[in-house]
Amino acid sequence: xxxxxxxxxxxxxxxxxxxxxxxxxxxxxxxxxxxxxxxxxxxxxxxxxxxxxxxxxxxxxxxxxxxxxxxxxxxxxxxxxxxxxxxxxxxxxxxxxxxxxxxxxxxxxxxxxxxxxxxxxxxxxxxxxxxxxxxxxxxxxxxxxxxxxxxxxxxxxxxxxxxxxxxxxxxxxxxxxxxxxxxxxxxxxxxxxxxxxxxxxxxxxxxxxxxxxxxxxxxxxxxxxxxxxxxxxxxxxxxxxxxxxxxxxxxxxxxxxxxxxxxxxxxxxxxxxxxxxxxxxxxxxxxxxxxxxxxxxxxxxxxxxxxxxxxxxxxxxxxxxxxxxxxxxxxxxxxxxxxxxxxxxxxxxxxxxxxxxxxxxxxxx
Ligand code: MRU
Numbered sequence: 001x002x003x004x005x006x007x008x009x010x011x012x013x014x015x016x017x018x019x020x021x022x023x024x025x026x027x028x029x030x031x032x033x034x035x036x037x038x039x040x041x042x043x044x045x046x047x048x049x050x051x052x053x054x055x056x057x058x059x060x061x062x063x064x065x066x067x068x069x070x071x072x073x074x075x076x077x078x079x080x081x082x083x084x085x086x087x088x089x090x091x092x093x094x095x096x097x098x099x100x101x102x103x104x105x106x107x108x109x110x111x112x113x114x115x116x117x118x119x120x121x122x123x124x125x126x127x128x129x130x131x132x133x134x135x136x137x138x139x140x141x142x143x144x145x146x147x148x149x150x151x152x153x154x155x156x157x158x159x160x161x162x163x164x165x166x167x168x169x170x171x172x173x174x175x176x177x178x179x180x181x182x183x184x185x186x187x188x189x190x191x192x193x194x195x196x197x198x199x200x201x202x203x204x205x206x207x208x209x210x211x212x213x214x215x216x217x218x219x220x221x222x223x224x225x226x227x228x229x230x231x232x233x234x235x236x237x238x239x240x241x242x243x244x245x246x247x248x249x250x251x252x253x254x255x256x257x258x259x260x261x262x263x264x265x266x267x268x269x270x271x272x273x274x275x276x277x278x279x280x281x282x283x284x285x286x287x288x289x290x291x292x293x294x295x296x297x298x299x300x301x302x303x304x305x306x307x308x309x310x311x312x313x314x315x316x317x318x319x320x321x322x323x324x325x326x327x328x329x330x331x332x333x334x335x336x337x338x339x340x341x342x343x344x345x346x347x348x349x350x351x352x353x354x355x356x357x358x359x360x361x362x363x364x365x
Contacts, residue, residue, distance in 0.1 A: 001173040001180075001187070003033060003219055009177050010058050011065070011133065018126065019072060021065045025052045026174060030215035031313045038062075041070030041087060048094040048101070051206070055175020056249045056285050057136045060100030063091045064129035067108040071122045080118060084109070096298040097258055097335045099250040099287045104132055133177055139282035140179035142349035147185030147245070147280055148192070150347070154242050155194045162223075163189070164242045166199040166232055169260035170212035171247025171280065181247040181280040183216070185347065190222045198224040199235060203260055205306040205332060229262050233269040244270050245347070248281040255340030255355030256293025261333050267342040276344040279355070283348055283363060291357070293337045300334035307332050 001008065014020040014037070025034040027050070036052055038044050044066030047053050053062050070087040074080070088105045095101060111128040112121040154163045169175075171182035179187060189196050198217055203209035210226045217224040227235070235241050244266055250258040257263070257279050270277040290296045307330045309320040324330075343355035353359040 056098035057176040060104035064104040068125035139349040144184030147347040170208040236273040252290040252293035280347040304330035
């Protein structure tokens, strides 16, 4: 997608320098546009853990490049098999909820298992990371095509009046490589001239909605309004929301959806107001091994300072201010689970399906 009219992906191999992976540093957006170099597996771990990159599909692609960088730093001596297992465990421990991380690492492990030679393993890991990146771009493009008719239908029913879509967190191209998941149908509808408007939940504590979704929608010229996290329910009661589209970090085989904390409350409000609640995700976000998302999906708990302080732009720099008493205790759960029964449908690269085991299982074929 575009930033100031120039096309970017969120991650790429540096030109003429395949030992360096470059990323957009999302900690600085929307205030400053910075690019960071990742040269080692440790850089990659840090970039994922500290959220220089974030969003399930992008975490996966970054981890795949991390495996490549880790292998590139090895010498022929030493126990290659153990080192590779350690790399995989290390990267997997960077963030617990987005299953794309494991999906990507497993994909690299599988591809490199075909040879004993380090040089060949490095080449295969590089190819696999590049391929995963291409796959995730195409997945998002197809999610856009598959989700577009849902918006078009509402637009027709409203006789061309503006379709109001509510989204939570950032499930946009910044969370992926291009297009985004929840935003892909939105961008396509906008491109095709359908009148749309997006309600953007600010998404405390890190404000990915206010900082990233608002930024990227603005860059593509999509009308949008940022709201506090507690506003969605009122807007739904007042008929100001036609549909909700969110992304997912991990969806269990029975259709329970883990996504940024606060998603569940939007699903409850949507259910109470008969508003369709869609989840857009690539199949790399489905955890086929889990059948009860509420019990089994691990929920990340993050640094208390993310709640205690708010970050903003002041006097030409990013500044933090404390917003609560110094000694009050804090809990910072990163994700929640929306039970499948509140999900109208899943929008995937393979089509739209019910959030239930038989329908999801059909996508696998
Ligand atoms: O903590 P984050 O910013 O990595 O959380 C991101 C989200 O919850 C997104 O909604 C999710 O990854 C879907 S991304 C296409």
